[in-house]
Amino acid sequence: MSRNDTDKPPAARNLPSLLFGLHEERRNCTVTVSGTPGGTIHVRDGLVVAMETPGAPGVEAILLKSGRLTEEAWTSVRATDTTHEHLARELVARDLLGAGELEVVSLGSLFDAAFALSLNRLTDWEVGEPVPVLYAGTGVPPERLVAETTRRFGMLAQEPAAIARSARDRVRPTSAGGPEESAARLSPRHLELLSAVDGRRTPRDLAFTLGRGLFAVLLDLRHLLDLRLVEYATPAGAVRPSTAPRTPASDAPAASPVPATAGLPRRLPRRTGHQQAASESPERRP
Incomplete structure (x- = not known):
């Protein structure tokens, strides 16, 4: 049986250990990660079902930009469920996407977000109540998430x-x-x-x-x-967030924040006494 979302989450030194603790206790929650710019991790029954970060396209962006789903179809489905709670079910029910295809896209987006979060060091996290999110499938355990992220770093063969x-x-x-x-x-x-x-x-x-x-x-x-x-x-001088257009046909620059937050396979430095004292709140972890 899953723990109540208001229960105190397990102590953790870094993000992977937090996810392992949530998995052991079969939590339903949302982990909001602070960083540059940060991200959100959605946990159901201890499994990670989705991640969202400005550092990588989510399920919606992938479906629309790749042409798998039209803007008109998405708008129509979105109007039936403004909370994202039942969007995956509605997309399949309307034969806009196959259940298997949607699950593949959802899982791929999850792994890619985990990789993007791992490129930068997080500053803090907060565990809160679960919020609706578009996903398909049952989710993945933390060890699989860490293993896949590590594999991707290995394939790129760089530090x-x-x-x-x-x-x-x-x-x-x-x-x-x-x-x-x-x-x-x-x-x-x-x-x-x-x-x-x-x-x-x-x-x-x-x-x-x-x-x-x-x-x-x-x-x-x-x-x-x-x-x-x-x-x-690499631009000369200070590096600024990219403002390049996201669509090839447009020549007008559009703001696009730089990816960030902390790595899944990476260990964080120990926190200071001030940070530990601040973590006494039941929703914040050291």
């Missing part, structure tokens, strides 16, 4: 700090090879990504533009880097 910088830096095309030459050696997926690279967008911007996961974009950018078709362009 976490270097991956985090890559996710924030703008990407620009090079002059190596014209369109015809590029088309001959690239898959349609890589060509689509290359066409969206304009020197203003970061990998995060590209993920939102194309309706793809941040990790998948970083992995494909590495291939384009190896072919010397793109390169990272």
Whole structure:
């Protein structure tokens, strides 16, 4: 039987240990993570069912930007449930998406958000009552989430700090090879990504533009880097959040916050006495 959301959550030194504690006690709750810019973790019966962060596209963004769902269809379904509590069920009931496809998108979005959160260090978290969120499937245990995040870091074959910088830096095309030459050696997926690279967008911007996961974009950018078709362009002076447009057809810049919050597989530094004292609140953890 699940614990009541007002019960005191287990003590934790970092985010993974918090999730393990919530899993052991089969909690239903929402973990709000503070950082730059932070994120939200949704837990049901101790399993993580969804994560939301400005650092990576969520289920809604992926469905709309990838063309799996039209704006008109989404607006119609959204009008029937403004809380997101039954959106997944309604999407399947209207034959807009198959149950299996929606579950795959939901799980992929969850893993990608966990990866994006792991690129930066969190500052704090707060455990609160569960809130409605769009998801499909039963959720995943913390150990699977940590293992998948670690696997993705391994596939990128870089230090976490270097991956985090890559996710924030703008990407620009090079002059190596014209369109015809590029088309001959690239898959349609890589060509689509290359066409969206304009020197203003970061990998995060590209993920939102194309309706793809941040990790998948970083992995494909590495291939384009190896072919010397793109390169990272770090702005001179202070690094500011990207304001690149999210859609390839638009030339007007649009604000897009930089991804952040703390890593799932990474350990946090010990808190100060002041922070420990502040954590006496039943909803905040050290």
